[in-house]
Amino acid sequence: MKRNALTIAALALLASATLAVALSPATAQAQTITGKTYTTYNVPSGTHDVTYSGCTFKGGNSSTAVLTLNHACYNLTFSNCTIASGAWNGITLNVSKGNIHDITFTGCHILAQGRMGIECTQRPASNTVGYKNIKVINTVIEPSGEEAMSFDGGYFAANSLIDGVTINGSDNKANPAYSGAIEINGPTHFTVQNTKIYACRKNALNLEGPKGVNGALVFKNDTIDYSIRKESYATDSSTARLTELQNVKGAVFSGCKFVLGNAWNAGYWTNSSNINMSTSTISGHTPNGRSMWSLSGCSSNTMPKQL
Secondary structure, three states: OHHHHHHHHHHHHHHHHHHHHHOOHHHHHOEEEEOOEEEOEEOOOOOEEEEEEOOEEEOOEOOEOOEEEOOOEEEEEEEOOEEOOOOOOOEEEEEOOOOEEEEEEEOOEEOOOOOOOEEEEEOOOOOOOOOEEEEEEOOEEOOOOOOOEEEEOOOOOEOOEEEOOEEOOOOOOOOOOOOOOEEEEOOEOEEEEOOEEEOOOOOOEEEEOOOOOOOOEEEEOOEEEOOOOOOOOOOOOOOOEEEEEEOOEOOEEEOOEEEOOOOOEEEEEEOOEOOEOOOOEEEOOOOOOOOOEEEEOOEOOEOOEEO
16 A cells, blocks of 8 residues: 555656646746738747748838847747848848847748848847857748848857758849848858759858968858859859858868859859868869869868869
8 A cells, every 4th residue: 555655746847847847837828829911020028939821921021021030039949931022131030149040931932032032140249248059951942132041240149050951042143232042151160952042143151260260161062053044143253252251260061063054163262271172073164264162361171073
């Protein structure tokens, strides 16, 4: 009888603990919002553990994104959402002191924007705090007037992922102020994989820093193909490069495919070192007399195999 009583008591404690976990604040407050339309939407401060599924975001104006995250929020997922065309950015994440983190966009469609498809900034830029775990997965981005995707911040803006994204062009106007299908300006431990970039007016990859530090940038199984153009403006054959690197150290390009098409050349690099592209390939040829790579102040780099 005593043993049975102890067993019953133990089971009661286990049931109580299980119920407490089930009703914990994080779980209790999780929610999914389905099929709703938002206009010039700014995610409210303190929002967390929310999934926006099959929602449409529209609106924006000349200085405001269609969808803005600039207040503290975390653990948000935007799944199979549409970001309609706007005059400025499609999505703006403006982070202060790392107060926005763990944000995922998956299966979304970002239509052409006047400026950028996605812009993520840490303001002020910091080497002690920053956004983390921003993920863009299986998303299609149509050609915008300037950069398709821009990630800016200091060393601790880290651990972000671009995976399975299709970028149908960028810099789709005569004189873009900012250019690059993907800009990574300072963030570290950043992975871009299984991603396709079609011909842009200017550069495909615009990578910078952090100066003197291995930024742990990883590019895996990506394709940059400037032989296929889907945007309205032609590639600028006098300035467009597949890659532009400034003060980049230790980036690894594994199994990537570069197709030169009508780009000026494959890369314009300054003060960049220990870049490993040994398992990647490049096809296409520059006109006679033009170098495939323009390198200044660079060392210990392994270039891709020429097909």
